[in-house]
Amino acid sequence: MPELPEVEVVRRGLERWVSGRIVADVQVLHPRAVRRHIAGGEDFGARLKGHRIGLPQRRGKYLWLPLADSPSAVLAHLGMSGQLLVQPQDAADEKHLRIRVGFEDALHTELRFVDQRTFGGLSLHETTPDGLPDVIAHIARDPLDPLFDDDAFHEALRRRRTTVKRALLDQSLISGVGNIYADEALWRARLHYERPTTGFTRPRTAELLGHVRDVMNAALAVGGTSFDSLYVNVNGESGYFDRSLDAYGREGEPCRRCGTLMRRRPWMNRSSYFCPRCQRPPRAVS
Numbered sequence: 482m483p484e485l486p487e488v489e490v491v492r493r494g495l496e497r498w499v500s501g502r503i504v505a506d507v508q509v510l511h512p513r514a515v516r517r518h519i520a521g522g523e524d525f526g527a528r529l530k531g532h533r534i535g536l537p538q539r540r541g542k543y544l545w546l547p548l549a550d551s552p553s554a555v556l557a558h559l560g561m562s563g564q565l566l567v568q569p570q571d572a573a574d575e576k577h578l579r580i581r582v583g584f585e586d587a588l589h590t591e592l593r594f595v596d597q598r599t600f601g602g603l604s605l606h607e608t609t610p611d612g613l614p615d616v617i618a619h620i621a622r623d624p625l626d627p628l629f630d631d632d633a634f635h636e637a638l639r640r641r642r643t644t645v646k647r648a649l650l651d652q653s654l655i656s657g658v659g660n661i662y663a664d665e666a667l668w669r670a671r672l673h674y675e676r677p678t679t680g681f682t683r684p685r686t687a688e689l690l691g692h693v694r695d696v697m698n699a700a701l702a703v704g705g706t707s708f709d710s711l712y713v714n715v716n717g718e719s720g721y722f723d724r725s726l727d728a729y730g731r732e733g734e735p736c737r738r739c740g741t742l743m744r745r746r747p748w749m750n751r752s753s754y755f756c757p758r759c760q761r762p763p764r765a766v767s
């Protein structure tokens with residue numbers, strides 16, 4: 482599953498290669514890829530045709546292409562394996578090509594949605610006055626959004642009877658923080674994932690948000706170097722994951738701060754990685 486920095490890299494690639502172009506035709510090659518567009522693939526294509534693509538937008542891990550001359554937008558669901566590629570028209574079809582979007586210009590490139598496992602897809606939705614596709618109107622802003630409200634997030638943390646990692650993954654509180662970046666930020670903040678948030682002070686919330694932003698910006702800095710090419714790609718992997726992770730995936734390896742062996746615990750059908758010394762569990766669960 483791609484996380485926010487990977488999705489942002491794709492958004493930037495689309496901004497560069499697709500924004501401002503007018504859709505000439507749409508070819509749906511697999512019905513599952515448009516199953517979230519209830520009226521079907523033919524309707525999806527007909528509604529896009531002739532419309533200009535606006536500036537690609539993102540909130541959390543959600544990515545959409547607004548239609549510049551209509552209160553609607555194409556929402557991209559990347560699922561587990563979805564990719565948005567900008568390819569030369571004469572490039573051979575990918576094995577798992579699901580949707581092809583051609584444009585009314587002489588750039589000789591097209592947008593392709595490729596998805597091996599077909600969990601993802603594209604769908605057209607009406608947009609809210611804020612410009613969000615209506616089906617994601619409940620998703621909170623992400624911490625890299627200039628309009629993210631740190632104070633409101635702090636108040637919500639204190640109000641809810643929850644624990645810190647649950648809060649970070651709660652898309653109605655803060656969006657775009659996935660399992661990997663949550664573990665990384667918690668390691669940096671020296672917070673155990675089960676720590677209750679009710680007692681959080683304002684400085685502690687500010688420090689945590691700072692680490693979340695640092696981790697995401699570091700990933701963006703690495704991922705952002707590859708979007709210059711024509712190949713716009715998302716597959717849930719990035720060089721950052723291999724080189725720069727301090728917590729996620731490091732079970733049994735020494736903590737980079739104190740040398741204690743890192744641990745992994747099952748957590749909500751996923752895993753949590755942490756240093757048992759730097760990130761002491763709260764008393765109730767120790």
Ligand SMILES: [Zn+2]
Nearest residue numbers: 736739756759
């Ligand atoms: Zn440690």
